[in-house]
Amino acid sequence: MIATLANKGQSRLPGILEHASGDKRFKILEAHIKKHQFKQDALIEILHKSQELFGCLDDDLLLFVAYKLKLPPSRVYGVATFYHFFTLKPQGRHTCVICMGTACYVKGADQVLAAVQAKTGIKPGETTPDNQVSLLTARCIGACGIAPAVVYDGAVTPRQTPESALEHLKGWLGDDHR
Amino acid sequence: MIIDDLIEIAEKERASQKKHVVRCCMAAGCMSSASKGVKERLELAVKEAGLAEEVEVRGVGCMKLCCQGPLVQIDSQPEPGGATVAVQSRGQGPLYLKVKPEDAASLIGSIKGGQTAVPRGDPNHPFFARQKPIVLANCGFVDPERIESYIAAEGYLGLHDVLREMTPKEVIDTLIKSGLRGRGGAGYPTGLKWATVAKTANPQKYVICNADEGDPGAFMDRSVLESDPHSVLEGMTVAAYAVGANQGFIYVRAEYPLAISRLQTAIRQAKQHGLLGSGIFESPFNFNIDLRIGAGAFVCGEETALMASVEGKRGTPRPRPPFPAESGLWNCPTLINNVETFANVPPIIRKGADWFAGIGTEKSKGTKVFALAGKITNTGLIEVPMGTPLRDIVEVMGGGAPDGGSIKAVQTGGPSGGCIPAEALDTPVDYESLTKLGSIMGSGGMIVMDQTTRMVDVARFFMEFCTDESCGKCIPCRVGTAQMHRLLARILECKATARDLAKLEELCDMVRHTSLCGLGQTAPNPVLSTLRFFRKEYTDLLVEDAFGPNGKEVSST
Numbered sequence: 173m174i175a176t177l178a179n180k181g182q183s184r185l186p187g188i189l190e191h192a193s194g195d196k197r198f199k200i201l202e203a204h205i206k207k208h209q210f211k212q213d214a215l216i217e218i219l220h221k222s223q224e225l226f227g228c229l230d231d232d233l234l235l236f237v238a239y240k241l242k243l244p245p246s247r248v249y250g251v252a253t254f255y256h257f258f259t260l261k262p263q264g265r266h267t268c269v270i271c272m273g274t275a276c277y278v279k280g281a282d283q284v285l286a287a288v289q290a291k292t293g294i295k296p297g298e299t300t301p302d303n304q305v306s307l308l309t310a311r312c313i314g315a316c317g318i319a320p321a322v323v324y325d326g327a328v329t330p331r332q333t334p335e336s337a338l339e340h341l342k343g344w345l346g347d348d349h350r
Numbered sequence: 351m352i353i354d355d356l357i358e359i360a361e362k363e364r365a366s367q368k369k370h371v372v373r374c375c376m377a378a379g380c381m382s383s384a385s386k387g388v389k390e391r392l393e394l395a396v397k398e399a400g401l402a403e404e405v406e407v408r409g410v411g412c413m414k415l416c417c418q419g420p421l422v423q424i425d426s427q428p429e430p431g432g433a434t435v436a437v438q439s440r441g442q443g444p445l446y447l448k449v450k451p452e453d454a455a456s457l458i459g460s461i462k463g464g465q466t467a468v469p470r471g472d473p474n475h476p477f478f479a480r481q482k483p484i485v486l487a488n489c490g491f492v493d494p495e496r497i498e499s500y501i502a503a504e505g506y507l508g509l510h511d512v513l514r515e516m517t518p519k520e521v522i523d524t525l526i527k528s529g530l531r532g533r534g535g536a537g538y539p540t541g542l543k544w545a546t547v548a549k550t551a552n553p554q555k556y557v558i559c560n561a562d563e564g565d566p567g568a569f570m571d572r573s574v575l576e577s578d579p580h581s582v583l584e585g586m587t588v589a590a591y592a593v594g595a596n597q598g599f600i601y602v603r604a605e606y607p608l609a610i611s612r613l614q615t616a617i618r619q620a621k622q623h624g625l626l627g628s629g630i631f632e633s634p635f636n637f638n639i640d641l642r643i644g645a646g647a648f649v650c651g652e653e654t655a656l657m658a659s660v661e662g663k664r665g666t667p668r669p670r671p672p673f674p675a676e677s678g679l680w681n682c683p684t685l686i687n688n689v690e691t692f693a694n695v696p697p698i699i700r701k702g703a704d705w706f707a708g709i710g711t712e713k714s715k716g717t718k719v720f721a722l723a724g725k726i727t728n729t730g731l732i733e734v735p736m737g738t739p740l741r742d743i744v745e746v747m748g749g750g751a752p753d754g755g756s757i758k759a760v761q762t763g764g765p766s767g768g769c770i771p772a773e774a775l776d777t778p779v780d781y782e783s784l785t786k787l788g789s790i791m792g793s794g795g796m797i798v799m800d801q802t803t804r805m806v807d808v809a810r811f812f813m814e815f816c817t818d819e820s821c822g823k824c825i826p827c828r829v830g831t832a833q834m835h836r837l838l839a840r841i842l843e844c845k846a847t848a849r850d851l852a853k854l855e856e857l858c859d860m861v862r863h864t865s866l867c868g869l870g871q872t873a874p875n876p877v878l879s880t881l882r883f884f885r886k887e888y889t890d891l892l893v894e895d896a897f898g899p900n901g902k903e904v905s906s907t
Contacts, residue, residue: 215662216645220604247663254664254821255645257604273566274761274797275723277811311648311815312566313605316723316795317379317416317730328382 185239188232197225198236205240212241215251219258228262256311264299264306266344269323270337273312276320280333284320285309287334291341305344351624352632353510356501359623363502368406370461372396373490374449375421377412377576378608379569384451385420391454392422399458408499411577413490414478417729418447418471423490424461440491441478445471477728477747482709484717485693486733489577494612497619500580506625508699512588513633518548521592525695527703529715534560534651534688535763535792536868537714537781543685546675547593550683555595557586558679558686560656561602561609564648565764566815568795570719571689573731575602575609578693579616583626583639585692588699590637593685598639599660604646613641648765648819652867653678653686655821666823667867688793690719710736714780724761724797727752734779741775744798755800759883763792765812765819766872768879769805788879790872805884806891810838812876820869827870830861834877841888847895851888855881 192198204221208214218241222233229252238248252258270276270285285296292300292307299306315321318330324340374389392407413421425443446457446468456466472478483489493499500506512521526541547555559582563571575582586598602610617639620626628636642660649655650665657679659665678684694716698706710716714736720743723729727749734743744750744760751757759769768789770777777783781791799808813835822828837854840846858874865871881888 211662213660213662216659217643217662220643220645250664251662255647257644257646274764274795274811275567275729277566278724278797278799278803278808310605311564311646311819312568314563314569314572314603315379315382316567316569316721316797318382318419319723319729321382328378330379330382 184232185235188236189239191232192236201225201236202240205237210241212243215241215243215248216255219248219252223258228259230260261299262303264303266304266325267306267308267323268337268341268344269308269310269313270296271313271315271319271321271323272309273316273319275316276312279319281320283334284322284332284337288337288341291338292345300345305341351630353514356506356510359498360502360504363498368404370401370405370424370426372405372407372457372461373410373413373423373425374407375411375413375419375490376409376494377416377573378606379412379416380419380421381608383419383448385449387451388420388422388449388454391451392458395454395458398455399462401458401461405458405461408493409495410491411489411494412486412573412731413445414481414486414731415447415471415728416731417727420449421471422446422449422457423473424457426461442473445473447471477730477732477749480738480742480747481733482717482735483733484697484706484709485574485581485690485719486577486731487697488581489573489731492578494577494579495615497580497616497623497625500578504700505580505696506584508696509584509587509625510631512591512699513631513635518592518594521588521699522548524698524703525592528698528706529703529710530691530694530698530706531714531781532688533690533694533718533793535766535790537791540687540691543675543687544589544592546673547595547683547685550676552683554680554682555593556679556682556684557590557593557595557598558653558656558660558684559586559598559600559689559692560651560653560686561600561606561689562644562651562656563603563606563689563793564651564819565766565793565795567721567723567761567764567797568793569721569723570731570794572606572609573721574689574693574719575606576612579609579613580620581693581696582613582689583616583620585695586639587626587630587637588695589685589687589692591635593683595685596636596638598637599642599679600639601642601644601650601656601660603644610641610643617641647821648815649821649867649869652869655867656686657684664821666821667869669866690794711778711780713782718779718791718794720794720796722748722796722798725751725755725757725800725803726798736780737778739776739778740770743779743796744775748798751798751800755802757798758801758803759799759805761789761797761799761808761876762795763790763872763875764795765815766790766868766875767792768875769799769808769883770879771883774883788875788882790875805880805887806838806842809877809880810835810842813838813873816869816873820873824864824866824870826861826864827866827873830857830865830870831873833857834861834874838877841891844891844893846892848889848892849895851892 238245296309322332396405423445453468460466530540531537647665650659655665655667674684719733817831817835820827
């Protein structure tokens with residue numbers, strides 16, 4: 173993919189910019205870049221904002237950021253793929269983040285994960301085919317006092333068991349999972 | 351802002367203190383157990399009972415006993431009036447556990463002698479009584495979202511003394527005398543680090559606060575940032591004055607949204623009050639702090655990787671020397687300290703180096719905050735003097751393993767640390783003693799494991815973590831951790847031989863000595879320490895070598 177970016181980057185750019193001029197989200201992103209005075213060291217902040225606005229970082233978006241910050245696309249792509257927080261693939265409607273930190277692990281987070289995997293049929297980092305649920309794991313969300321913790325759509329939920337986790341997912345999954 | 355303004359704010363805040371203060375924990379642990387709803391209902395109940403003149407509902411930071419959240423504590427002054435009474439009686443009122451929003455009315459009723467069915471905790475339990483709060487002194491008492499609350503607790507007074515009455519050298523001498531050592535894990539003397547940065551001639555210097563608390567099982571820094579953000583800002587400002595920096599960064603994990611928002615609020619308030627920005631306390635000293643949000647890379651806790659990340663690059667470490675103190679952020683001298691280290695600075699300035707040096711052991715001064723978690727009855731946050739025996743922490747304060755289990759090992763230092771077996775529980779907790787046991791102090795995560803935990807599985811868990819988090823820059827770490835993980839998985843599947851175990855030990859040695867940064871150098875620690883104390887668990891899983899000692903090499907792939 174990096175080859176595509178490098179070869180076709182220049183020729184794709186006018187199209188991206190034209191598309192961007194009609195998209196409100198790009199306007200917000202541009203204002204954010206301006207706030208950071210087009211500083212190249214604000215790249216991570218700008219990628220955070222991009223992901224917040226668009227849900228994921230696709231090629232066109234990365235090229236747009238690279239153009240605005242006057243950075244080589246390879247550098248932007250390199251940063252976007254280095255950090256776990258950034259995702260290049262679209263996420264499902266709901267996200268389920270299972271904390272796999274040590275405290276959660278010794279309290280049985282692996283069983284919760286196994287149950288969710290069996291139910292949804294997807295592995296961590298994947299999204300169900302009907303685009304309903306994305307399953308993710310975290311390295312530690314710092315909620316060790318209430319382990320095992322699972323984050324459902326941004327809400328940290330304490331003391332999960334395989335049963336309570338499946339109960340939570342029930343409403344999210346399409347008919348073919350029931 | 352001058353000192354009179356500061357005193358005025360403090361006095362106004364103390365005078366407006368109501369007779370009863372209902373403190374409701376609003377840190378991430380309790381928030382996830384719906385403490386926000388509890389606070390709203392408590393406020394409503396106060397209004398309905400017509401007690402708004404007498405009762406204040408205050409959202410505070412971590413109240414330490416996270417496993418029993420949401421926590422609510424009601425402090426009442428015996429007599430109306432002075433602030434000193436309030437300080438004496440604080441933390442001694444009835445403590446309510448696992449409060450639900452619908453309990454609010456009965457809790458407020460209990461202030462006027464009513465009955466309530468909400469379970470009570472004992473504020474004199476060793477879990478609370480044995481603590482020695484310095485870093486956490488304000489934690490659970492001040493409102494982290496109001497700067498006035500921090501000022502009323504003598505906040506920013508130390509900063510005034512530093513800026514108006516001390517030279518940078520005096521500040522550094524105070525720090526050296528106090529014996530404070532870095533709380534990020536390695537334990538480098540803080541005063542010496544400051545002195546090195548101060549000595550450099552470069553006019554542009556930076557101060558960084560490392561709040562990238564990546565160790566799984568550690569949540570002390572998160573709690574400090576959520577509960578008392580101003581103490582970190584004050585500590586950083588003192589440091590900046592001492593070393594001659596004018597720009598600071600706090601690098602905080604994206605996984606801590608609450609800490610980020612409280613820090614943003616705190617920085618905004620400090621700027622409004624002239625405690626950050628230009629001409630602080632009408633001195634010629636300028637200092638600004640910017641937040642940098644991490645993006646989920648464990649290696650960014652390593653200082654050179656962190657600085658690369660602040661510069662907006664991939665977070666890969668670089669060889670040292672040059673150390674950041676000489677050439678750090680954008681090649682300028684950079685002081686980089688952990689959250690807890692900075693939070694220790696304001697009390698040291700306020701109360702003096704001798705007071706601080708009087709706490710702890712000969713080589714490790716002061717206190718250390720630990721996050722107790724895992725298979726233990728009382729999980730939560732504790733702060734104890736250095737040198738406290740591990741047994742006191744896990745058995746007396748933590749209450750031992752729940753459900754009649756027995757403690758098998760205590761893991762400290764996260765993926766860079768090791769497992770301390772139950773036999774060694776009488777070890778005093780300080781930098782040197784833990785290193786002797788093959789573990790490290792680390793940032794302060796303490797995970798208790800009981801008899802059901804398989805140590806080989808724990809070692810494999812940490813190795814999987816390191817394999818995932820290795821940045822890939824140097825080969826020993828990138829390839830070595832992957833191979834060690836495969837060997838450990840093989841042992842767990844009962845497919846490994848004695849030869850595989852020997853290879854694992856050899857790899858541990860190689861990775862430890864040849865990796866570029868701390869991540870790789872310490873990655874073998876969990877394996878080495880479990881091998882040292884629980885070798886039998888490994889050998890029990892081995893199978894006979896089918897090829898004999900001179901046979902074909904058993905491949906590790």
